[in-house]
Amino acid sequence: MSIAEKIIAWQKKHGRHGLPWQHNITPYRVWVSEIMLQQTQVTTVIPYYQRFMSRFPSLISLANASEDVVIEHWAGLGYYRRARYLHLCSQVVRDQHNGDFPSNADELIALPGIGKSTAHAILSISHNMPYAILDGNVKRVLARYHNISDVLTGVETMRNLWKIAQTAMSQTECRTYTQGIMDLGANICKRQPLCDLCPLQSGCKAYKYNTQGNIPNKPRKKLKRTETCYFRCYMNSNRLWMEQRPSSGIWPKLWSPPYCTTKPCEKTRHIALASFRHTFTHFHMLVHPIIIHTVDPRRNTGGAWFALDQAERMGIPAAVKKIIKSIQHETKVS
DNA sequence: AATACGGGGTC
DNA sequence: GACCCAGTATT
Known part of the structure; x- marks a missing residue:
């Protein structure tokens, strides 16, 4: 055989x-x-x-x-x-x-x-x-x-x-x-x-x-270093708007940090809440529309993968507040 | 030939 | 936490 x-x-x-x-x-x-x-x-x-x-x-x-x-x-x-x-x-x-x-x-x-x-x-x-x-x-x-x-x-x-x-x-x-x-x-x-x-x-x-x-024999793993990457979003009283990352490098052309897809609702809510605590008094009333707009309607998960035309349809507001979130990212180093 | 690209599962 | 997974494109 x-x-x-x-x-x-x-x-x-x-x-x-x-x-x-x-x-x-x-x-x-x-x-x-x-x-x-x-x-x-x-x-x-x-x-x-x-x-x-x-x-x-x-x-x-x-x-x-x-x-x-x-x-x-x-x-x-x-x-x-x-x-x-x-x-x-x-x-x-x-x-x-x-x-x-x-x-x-x-x-x-x-x-x-x-x-x-x-x-x-x-x-x-x-x-x-x-x-x-x-x-x-x-x-x-x-x-x-x-x-x-x-x-x-x-x-x-x-x-x-x-x-x-x-x-x-x-x-x-x-x-x-x-x-x-x-x-x-x-x-x-x-x-x-x-x-x-x-x-x-x-x-x-x-x-x-x-x-x-x-077997299979793997090549020796390289040392890694961490670098800090950013995404950025703006918001006013009832809108959240995320920037698109550059077309090269980590997370090319993506609209939100990848970890938003793991526990998106929790993370997104946390980010929004943390920001609003600094900015607004009645953040509870204001958070809801933000969560709505970051929700992926298909799965109701809150994954915030904005498309540009979507953001434009939402009406990009004058940025009242800018949030910069940093993420540790590991890259191989020679 | 080496490296970037991701999120999730496994041990 | 390291390693792996129905790989491909880029440098």
């Missing part, structure tokens, strides 16, 4: 089924899921995917939406550049590909936000074509299987892994294989692997030499 056959058999019996992007499979739906799932765990993505597909059920509906609305629906997922590329990509497909995703790897990779792994995922999952992916799961599974203890960032190591991935790839049940090797990585070949349950145990070199703990 080949690796592919083992993975496929395992996937059918023990893999993940019933995920939102696993039914009504289309290139559009697979693409959105793949972008959301970049560096983001499945359980985190599911509710965002549901809301996003409900609001943007087709590529054309996404392409015709404004970027601000797209960002609103991304708020809380992180890596917001993904959402901007997603939106841009939908417009490129609408304008240059007649609204249909290309079905070859090169043209997919040329699209914004789509790299080799995502392109191959779209091809193998939505078209059942034999293009191998190489995400974090696959790297871990294959590096362990072949006992590759090199740091997985080297060019030559990655070239080798891509070759291994493509060689292992099923030529027939491509969708099931791709899903299977990811599910195997996520649920069996984890950091603490469950080798007793693994269908690849008999051929796995890391299992044989008991080197699972050293």
Whole structure:
């Protein structure tokens, strides 16, 4: 039995089924899921995917939406550049590909936000074509299987892994294989692997030499320093208005500190209250409209991801009070 | 080849 | 608190 056959058999019996992007499979739906799932765990993505597909059920509906609305629906997922590329990509497909995703790897990779792994995922999952992916799961599974203890960032190591991935790839049940090797990585070949349950145990070199703990080998972590970043907002008696951060650097083009998305209501309320205590006497009466205006109406969470046109529709007031909030941010230093 | 980009989960 | 996660683009 080949690796592919083992993975496929395992996937059918023990893999993940019933995920939102696993039914009504289309290139559009697979693409959105793949972008959301970049560096983001499945359980985190599911509710965002549901809301996003409900609001943007087709590529054309996404392409015709404004970027601000797209960002609103991304708020809380992180890596917001993904959402901007997603939106841009939908417009490129609408304008240059007649609204249909290309079905070859090169043209997919040329699209914004789509790299080799995502392109191959779209091809193998939505078209059942034999293009191998190489995400974090696959790297871990294959590096362990072949006992590759090199740091997985080297060019030559990655070239080798891509070759291994493509060689292992099923030529027939491509969708099931791709899903299977990811599910195997996520649920069996984890950091603490469950080798007793693994269908690849008999051929796995890391299992044989008991080197699972050293693979995948990560590069030495760099020292970090913290820097202080700011966001700024203005308010008058009944409006709160946030500035947009610069398009480069930390939180590019975002309208509020990311931590507002974690416990947004509490944080936003706290900031507003603290400010008003200095400024107004009857802050209780004044806080309410502020909270209303910082609420994300879609989720009622208070996430304050303002879009510029929204702020303008609200009426940007003469700034009565300026608040500057600083946030500690860690960056790597050489 | 190294780094930025984020929020959440895990141990 | 360190580390990781269905990676990609930029420098």
